[in-house]
Amino acid sequence: MELAKIEQLLVAYFEGETNLQDEKTLRDYFLNENVPTHLLQYKPIFIGLEAARKERFQKEIDLPKPETAAFTNWKYIAVALLVLSFLVGGVYFSQSNKLTPEEKEALAAFEESKKAMLLLSQNLNKGTERLTLVNQFSTAKNKVFE
Amino acid sequence: MNQVEFLEIVSPFKDKLYRLAKRILISTDEAEDAVQEVYLKLWKAKANIKSYSNVEAFAMTMTKNFCLDRLKSKQASNLKLVHTNFPTSGNIERNLEANEGVAMVLKILEDLPEQQRIVIQLRDVEQLEFSEIAKILDSNETAIRVALSRARKTVRNLMIKKYNYGIS
The missing domain is CATH 1.20.5 (Single alpha-helices involved in coiled-coils or other helix-helix interfaces)
Structure with missing residues (x-):
């Protein structure tokens, strides 16, 4: 990926004018390529956003117990x-x-x-x-x- | 519909709901509670679940509304959101390492206005199309692009400021 293209995409990115494909290009570039010094400040942004996507819900989804439902039926009876x-x-x-x-x-x-x-x-x-x-x-x- | 069938439908997007909740509420505990609440509400409304064209988008909207309500009631009762997710790093090292930069970006995201936080979460973290985001937020694409641009620029400007400070 040529540098000029990346710089152009970055400008569009901050204006909110990039599409998902452009953003993938930027992400791939900053996560994998050797980034020149003058663009280094953008690297943590893309790494951070990527890291944020890795977060997981650690708990079990807690629904009312089926036994409770059965007990309620029993009580009704x-x-x-x-x-x-x-x-x-x-x-x-x-x-x-x-x-x-x-x-x-x-x-x-x-x-x-x-x-x-x-x-x-x-x-x-x-x-x-x-x-x-x-x-x-x-x-x-x-x-x-x- | 029994619980197994229900969980099959709603489990695939639990992480997305959690990340959105955490982006809004910041606290891990609060976000987990919010997700549980949303799932409980979905479970109570399970009779209608198949009539929704997009359960995931519907759940995302529910999560967003629930979290914003929580935030509002907290602010109304003058309670400060307490969270211990990140150690507050007072001084920044002169040589900025990637990890520190990342922690800084995440910290900056926390301080954005709520609407910008939500938009940047849905676009730059979840990588959703503008049309999908518009549906979840009941908004239009132009407004979303504007909010997104503001959010991205705030992050960039603060990073440049801190970065320059770090290396000078």
Whole structure:
């Protein structure tokens, strides 16, 4: 590469008028050729820009873990089940509190019959008390006729 | 789309995103965080990813916007960007070695205005066409050439100044 051409390209370069091919020519020249003293000050520019292109992203790309996504799904299912069980339970309990007229009638009848049974048993107890008196009479009779 | 398919699409340009983020934010840590954020956003929008004509250009634009926002919020909250990437070299040796020159160029790049930093990154580091840069930056080629010329000239002038100082 003739020097005059390089000097011409340099002028265009600093005016922002070179294309990518021109810039490659300049880069190749300053990175590889023996650069004369009066152009030496440009050398670090091209070396520096080339060095900057060598820099690498050293970390791993950090995305949300797939396990976390699975866990989230699992949580959604758990919440859905919980809500469902509340709904089912709620419906069940609310229905058990609401009695049909027939059921109410049956319940009332049950209460009545329970009362009747209670009365019966009380009277029966009175009867047995009286029976003890009869027993006393028979023991007294035994004493007399011994 | 599962993570493997997603990574196949988006991994090839992770270094480019990182270099752009670092050019804007300068700090390595901040740049890494920015890239992670951009990928997280892309992952959340993965349903649309195939409808984008150019995922890479889209990701570059996202990165640029994200980093500029970060920079703005830092400046608004008066926080200074802290980075320990480069040892600050106070005195320059009289005989300028290539490595020192390179470190100086990179330091000069850090001090350019943001827009010029982005343009010189996309053109002189990533070697993209002006049409591609215009698309990423939502700008026009003329404006990009102007910003690029300014950036290159600033680097050149500062290098000449330091170089002449170094050898005189």
